Amino acid sequence: MNLVLGIQKNNIFAMFRFKQHLFCLLALAAAMFAAPSPAGNTAPYARAYIEGEEITGSTLESRYTAPENESPTPVIRWEKSDSRNGKPVLVRQGADAESYTLTDKDAGKYFRIIVGAGTKDAIASAWIGPVMTEEQAEGITNRFDSGKPYHENVADLQQELKEKLKDSVYFTVETGNLHASPYAMVRNERTAIPENLRPFRENGKIYLNQPFIQAVFKKELPDEIMEEAGGQKAYELGNAARALKLNLWLGDENRAPVDNFRMQPMAEGLVILTPEKDVFSPVKDRDLINEAVNQLFDFKASEEQLQWFRNAKFGMFLHWNPSSLLEREISWERNAARPKDSASGHKNIVDFEYDSAYRNFNPVQYNPRKWMSIAKKSGMKYAVLTTKHHDGFSNFPSVYDTYTIAATPYKKDIVGQFAAAARAAGLKVGFYYSGRDWFNPCYLTSQHYRYLEYYFGQLSELLTRYGQVDVLWFDSLGNSSLNQWDPRTMVRRIKQYQPDILINNRMNGTRGGGNREDLLEELKGDFLTPECKLGPFNSKTPWESCMTVANIPGTRWTGNWSYTSKAKTVPLEKSIKFLINNTVKDGNLLYNIGPTPLGAFDPEQANVFLSMGKWIAPYREAIYNTRGGPYIEQPWGGSCYKTDASGKKTVYLHVSPLIAQDGKALKGSEPLFIKDLGDKFTKATVIVNGNGNGKAAKLEKQDGQYKITLPAGVTWDSLDTVIKLQ
Known part of the structure; x- marks a missing residue:
């Protein structure tokens, strides 16, 4: 029996090694049809934007970056429109059209510039606006005092609200x-509103x-x-306010x-119902x-909302954009x-080679249904x-920016296709989005308010275009204070x-700088994300x-997130270790692959995923829908468990x-x-990938x-033997 078992194990890994060699040959053949090099297609200028405040009487300045030691004099075209999606109207153009002074006629309009207008290398800035009058701009008030920690500014706002709305609903x-909203504020008491009681719109x-x-006002109305x-007895809001003798805001x-x-x-x-006027x-x-x-x-997500994540155990992470053409680490090898x-x-x-790569990005092999098929089989x-x-x-078109997939030869929405494919495969959909931005000219500058508009705007696009989004994966912020980000409004908007x-x-983690306060629990997110290391046992916070x-x-990289042909694939055995470790320690494994410039997976890396799926098959019940424990940090391994509706526990010992x-x-x-x-x-x-699977082990208490x-x-398996205890 031992000999047979040994042959089975050797066959698994011999087959894996054979596939590795085969995939290497296939990869070599595929190189003949590799994506075009971006060399020779470097942009003559980049990062077009407008500097100056969008207030009548102000002068706006055109800005762009040219390669070092070059002084191009491109034609600059100034355009305005009634909206970001409206019809552009020319207002000024020429090689000397470096600025534009706003007049009263420009109030309410949006502006942009096109650098190199009329040429194949033309680049447009994002729209700014709408333009305010000087009188309108005088009303702008920033209540986030930079001299105070963010949480103190929030506390001041909340105290003012308590006083102003003390008799309001x-x-x-x-x-x-x-x-x-799932809550109403009832005379300064936050009150949960069951769905069947929530106010609603109709016609x-x-x-x-x-x-x-009755629940909120303790009254009967006429x-x-x-x-x-809405299929029920109800009161139109205005009529209810008059009957309650309250004002509406x-x-x-x-x-x-x-x-x-x-x-x-x-x-x-x-909706504010209040005895006060014009609150x-x-x-x-x-x-x-x-x-x-x-x-x-x-x-924060509820335990019910977190349940699918705790049950999932295994996910796919994908780092991909035009940097794959250069085989440089995404963002971090932007020079x-x-x-x-x-x-x-x-x-x-600006790194002109890196920042011009989008001009050649045309992933014609991108088929996210194939990606998600691999994910599911894995x-x-x-x-x-x-x-x-x-x-x-x-990787998606945006009305808030021009440095997007829409500016590439490919043009199609990568994110939209991905979300549809993941959902069709029965997988939960997650979006990684970086608040840190080393390219956007307004990021953490005197015009950071424009970056905030872009940040809020792009997230609204991601969360409204593609159906249900299950995970939003952030990756920290630059040296700054939370006062510059207003994260409570951002999280609320996401939840809306x-x-x-x-x-x-990682949404609200700032890298040093002005934020020297401890992050409030409500802003710490729903799950932890140890990077390129296996997490310790933690059953309190999902991870x-x-x-x-x-x-x-x-x-010096913690791992290779984006594609490079120079990377070495992690062995199957080590990959299985990642999953076992995190399962028994009550966490998940989010395993990353960087697609090629053409949109395919490296065959050897994909085979590791698929081989993991085959290995998982007999162990499924001992991995999914489990919680880590109760045997923690054991010399022989660890355990996970399930509890049925009656409270009866089944424990899986991963030896x-x-x-x-x-x-x-x-x-x-x-x-x-x-x-x-x-x-x-x-x-x-016994649960094992081989001889003995399903057989009873002898259980003695002593x-x-x-x-x-x-x-x-x-005998004990070289990878994992599970003992199911009931």
């Missing part, structure tokens, strides 16, 4: 893509149902103002005179209004300065794609769009190790040399001893412990 109703009107009126709406009606980001509160659907001025009280809405939402971040050794703000339950990394390039979304722990399936030995303590791995058929934790086990079954003996002829 407020909540939000569903508006377009924005979900209604352009807002209604309050009878149970809501029958003559009751209507049938509506976020839908009380808006800034122009939809400028610095002026406009994010208060769509906000807020939309522009002056923008931050105060935003915080009023913030208080109506939970920032340019990293504003407000770790030193790069470069002072130049046993993965969710997939996370880079939508934008630190280098600023977006996608109430069940999970957010990782996943993000690991890479390919690495270049001897480099694995891959995670055993040095010199402590069980060998041959020696018995396993475990402490009796009071679960009263009566049955032990001296406060259990002795487990393998069936005759069965």
Whole structure:
């Protein structure tokens, strides 16, 4: 029996080695049809933007970057429009059109520049606007005092709200893509609103149902103002307010005179019933209004919302963008300065070779259905794609930027195709999005408010275009204070769009700089993300190790996230170790692959994933839908468990040399001893990829412990033997 078992194991790895050689030959053949090199297609200028405030009477300056020691004089075209998607109108053009002074006729308009207008190398800036009048701009008030920690500024806003709205009731109703608030503030008491009691819209009107009126106001309203709406008895909001002798303040009606980001509160659907009149001025009280809405939402996912993530155990991470053409590590091998971040050794703000790579990015082999088929066959339950990394390039079209997939020869929306394919394969959908941006000219500058508009705007695009999004994966911020980011409003906005979304722990992590305060628990996200290391046991906070399936030995990188042909594939055995370790320690494995420039997977790396799926097959019940423990950090490995509806526990002991303590791995058929934790086990079954699978092991209780003996002829597996205890 031992001989047969040994042959089976050797066959698995012999087959894997054969496939490695075969895939190497296939990869060599594929190189003949490799993606075109970006060499020779470097842009003559990059990063076009407008500097100056969009206020009448101000002068806007055109800005762009040219290669060192070059002084091009491109034609600059100034255009304005009624909206970001409107028809552009020429206002000025010429090689000397370096600036434009805004007049009263420009109020309410959007502006952009096109550098190199009329040539194949023309690049457009993002639109800015709408333009404010000087009088309108005077009302802008920033309530986030840079001299105070962010949480103190928030506390000041909340105290002011308590005083201003102490006798008021407020909540939000569903508006377009924005979900209604799960809470109402009732005279300064945050009160949960069950879904069947929530105010709603019908035919352009807002209604309050009878149970809501009774629960919140403790009153009966006149029958003559009751209507049938939404299939129930309800009161139109205006009629209810008059009957209650309260004034209405509506976020839908009380808006800034122009939809400028610095002026406009994010208060769509906000309803305030109050004895006071005109409680807020939309522009002056923008931050105060935003915080009023913030208080109506939970920032952390519930245990119910987290359950699928805890059950999933295994996911696919994908780092991909035009950097793959250069085989450079995404963002980190962009040879340019990293504003407000770790030193790069470069002072130049543009790496023309790297930042021009998009001009040749045409991944004609991109077929996310094939990607997701591999993920599913590999046993993965969710997939996370880079939508934008630190280098600023977006894999989706955006009205807030021009440095996107729409500017490439490929042009098609990579993110949209990915989301549809993942969902069709039954996988949860995750988006990686970097708030850090080393390319955007407004990032953490005097015009950071424009970057904030871009940041909020792009996330709104990602969360409203592609159906349900299950994970939002951030990756820290540059040296700054949270006062520059207003993260409470951002998290609330995310939850308004996608109430069940999970957010990782890196959204609000700033790299030193001005943020010297401890991050409040509500802003720490829903799960931890140890990078390129296996996490320790943690059953309190959900977590996943993000690991890479390919690495270049001897480099300073923690792993190779994006594609390079120089990377070495992580062996199958080590990959299996990652999954076993994280399963018994109550975490997940998010395993990364970097697609090629053409949009395919490296065959050898894909084969590791697929081989993991084959290995997982007999162990499925001992991996998915389990929690780590109760046997933690054991010499022989670790365990996980399930609990049924009646509270009965099934424990899975992973007896694995891959995670055993040095010199402590069980060998041959020696018995396993475990402490009796009071679960009263009566049955032990072997789960293994090979001989002995499904057979009963001998279970004996002696001296406060259990002795487990393998069936005759069965030995401990070189990768993992699971003992199922019931």
